[in-house]
Each structure stands twice: as structure tokens, then as C-alpha cells.
Amino acid sequence: MKGLPPFAQHFILHWGEMGARWGINRTVAQIQALLFISETPLNAEEICERLGVARSNVSNSLKELQNWGIAKVVHLPGDRRDHFESIRDVHELFRVIAAERKRREIDPTLVRLRACAKEAGATDDPADAYAKEQLESLLGFFELVSEFYEKMNRLPTKSAVHAIRMGDKIAKSIVSLVK
Amino acid sequence: MKGLPPFAQHFILHWGEMGARWGINRTVAQIQALLFISETPLNAEEICERLGVARSNVSNSLKELQNWGIAKVVHLPGDRRDHFESIRDVHELFRVIAAERKRREIDPTLVRLRACAKEAGATDDPADAYAKEQLESLLGFFELVSEFYEKMNRLPTKSAVHAIRMGDKIAKSIVSLVK
DNA sequence: TCTTTATTTCTGTAACGACAGAAATAAATG
DNA sequence: CATTTATTTCTGTCGTTACAGAAATAAAGA
Known part of the structure; x- marks a missing residue:
């Protein structure tokens, strides 16, 4: 070097x-x-x-x-x-990385999980009920992650940073709303 | 199989x-x-x-x-x-995975970036000014990510899911606040 | 304590990825 | 069109990791 x-x-x-x-x-x-x-x-x-x-x-x-x-x-x-x-801007850099990782890792998994869940839906063998259920919650989780990504990505950087900074306060107010 | x-x-x-x-x-x-x-x-x-x-x-x-x-x-x-x-609960599962990945990937980088930034602070060769500056923004970003993780991790699952679901609305209100 | 059964560690092999150097290709200039 | 220069693709080597099967260890029961 x-x-x-x-x-x-x-x-x-x-x-x-x-x-x-x-x-x-x-x-x-x-x-x-x-x-x-x-x-x-x-x-x-x-x-x-x-x-x-x-x-x-x-x-x-x-x-x-x-x-x-x-x-x-x-x-x-x-x-x-x-x-x-x-890319010179850090936030832009990680935006691109995140997008690419999502494309390579989340999206294909989402496609596969949906296909598996559909397949699982067809079988009604009670022995497979648990597996089916677990698969579905996993799918639900990936849908959530995907959704979260889309939302964050639509935000301008400045707002996203603010959202993170204020995250805990916002979250706490949500907690009280949910209660 | x-x-x-x-x-x-x-x-x-x-x-x-x-x-x-x-x-x-x-x-x-x-x-x-x-x-x-x-x-x-x-x-x-x-x-x-x-x-x-x-x-x-x-x-x-x-x-x-x-x-x-x-x-x-x-x-x-x-x-x-x-x-x-x-682990049977999906959210718990990814909480554990996230914690472990943070421990293995984010934390050591944070330590190193801090050390490098300190090292960079010592030199005042103007030729290195840009590198120094970029390093510092990278460090800032990792601090932010780490902070975000801590905050999200402190939330009970239910609140975290709600926060994500309502994420865009919250974010939009922040945007108008920031303006 | 001896035997059976469960589990881990060791050893060799095979497959894969990283990478240097060489060869081939493409582009530019005289 | 020939020559120089820039870039990519090809080829072989080296190192790493994954993994099966064997051997060793540990634990439990007779």
C-alpha cells in the first residue's frame, strides 16, 4: 500500500x-x-x-x-x-447498498416463501399444520421488512435521519397509543 | 430429504x-x-x-x-x-440474529472507525483532509445505525411492528416538522 | 467394570473462490 | 494501417471451506 x-x-x-x-x-x-x-x-x-x-x-x-x-x-x-x-455521500452509498441487498436477498426469498406458502395451503394433512403456520409467520415477517424498506426508502435522507434520531420518543408514544 | x-x-x-x-x-x-x-x-x-x-x-x-x-x-x-x-417466534428469532450480526459486524467496525478517525485527527496534512472528512461521515453513519438498533431493540415486538406499519405517516409528520 | 450408545474431534478429499500473470481484444493516435 | 496503450478475458495455482467417514471420547446402563 x-x-x-x-x-x-x-x-x-x-x-x-x-x-x-x-x-x-x-x-x-x-x-x-x-x-x-x-x-x-x-x-x-x-x-x-x-x-x-x-x-x-x-x-x-x-x-x-x-x-x-x-x-x-x-x-x-x-x-x-x-x-x-x-458514490461520495455516505447516506446515498448505503441507500444503494440496501437496495441491492434487498434485491438480491429479500426479494427472492419473498417470492419463494409465497410459493411455499401456496404449496402448503394446498395440503391439509394435519401433520403439516405446524410447519405451514411457521412458514406463514416467516412470510409475514418478510412482508413487513419489505414494507419497512419501501417506506424508509421513500423518505429524503434528512427526514430518515430525523426519524431515527427521534425514534425512541415516537415509539414510546406509539406504545401508549397501542395500550 | x-x-x-x-x-x-x-x-x-x-x-x-x-x-x-x-x-x-x-x-x-x-x-x-x-x-x-x-x-x-x-x-x-x-x-x-x-x-x-x-x-x-x-x-x-x-x-x-x-x-x-x-x-x-x-x-x-x-x-x-x-x-x-x-427459537419458535419469528420476531424473537430475528432479534437474536440482528443482535449477533451487530455484535460481529457493526461493533468492530465502529471501534475501528473511531480509532482511524482519531489517527486521522492527529495528522494535519491538507492532502489528507478529504479522506479524513469522509471517514468521519462514515463513522457518523455507523453511530447512527448503532443508535437506531439500540432504540428498536428496546421496544417490545408489538410496538416495533406498529412503528413500522405506521412508519410512513410518522415520517411524513416529521418531514413537516423539520421544514 | 464392561458394553452399548451418543457425541465430538480428527483426517483426508473435493469443490469453490480469489487472484496473479499471460494472452487476447479493443481503442486511440500517428 | 501500424503501433502504442488501455482493458478484458482466459488459464493455472493457491488457499479456504464444506463435508464425509473414521477414530476417539464421553456418558449411561447392565
């Missing part, structure tokens, strides 16, 4: 580690971290030498980041090489 | 798949799914034959589920074998 201040190195390394736990390739996460804290867009070669990874690896990882919608190509005047930059 | 109705098989297989995307071992996820829809606790042998996996695999996976706090051992009268059951 050349030409990076220590704190940046530590950050990038940790981000790579955490990415791995999130099911995201270490190099992909490192590049994202690097671009995120980089004021100017970087070209592939620069990314290579700063992180000390192979050119091909960078190429594939950048493509992955673009698939996620996290990084994009920009061109600098008088330079024919592709340059890359990350 | 023996002795399971088709819908249960489909559910278990899908859950295993999704587990893999979440960084959870496929067998672990399958066992969890099986236990979740099983009315009675199952012993290791039963899990083996229903899922068609090796005994040792089941043993390790069950230990993993216990580490997560998702499954526990129970003993049936007149049977010395260990039997296992999953």
Missing part, C-alpha cells in the same frame, strides 16, 4: 476484512474504501499500485462495484484512461 | 441457498430451517436422515446454531439423546 497515510491504510484493510464477512470479496471492498476516501477519481493502474493487487483483479473488482452501482467511470480531459470514483 | 412434505423441502433448500449468500453455511441454514418448522424437537440422527448429510456435519452445525443463540438442546423424558429446537 503505497502513498497512503496510515489511517487510510488501516481503514482500507479493515473495510476489506469486514467485506469478507459480508460476503463481499476482499479486494472489491478495499477498492471501494480507497475510492471512497479519494478526492480525485483514480485509474486502474493507480488502484493497482496503491493496493498492491494484480491488474486483472482490479478490473474484475471494478466491474463488480459498477454492478452494485457503487462506483462509476469518469473521464478526465486529456486522459484516455478510465477513471473511477465511488 | 426423507419424510418431509414438498413445500417443506423447497423451503429448506431455499433457506440453505440464501444462508450461503448471507455468509452462513448451507447445512447450518438448512438445519435451522428444519428445526424452525418442526413442531417437536429433533435429535441429531433424525436431522441427518431428513437432510441427508453426515452426522459430523450435523454435530458441528448444531454447535454453530447454539453459538448464534438460535437453537438449544432439550431433553425428552426417557430419552438420553440430545434433542434440538429452534
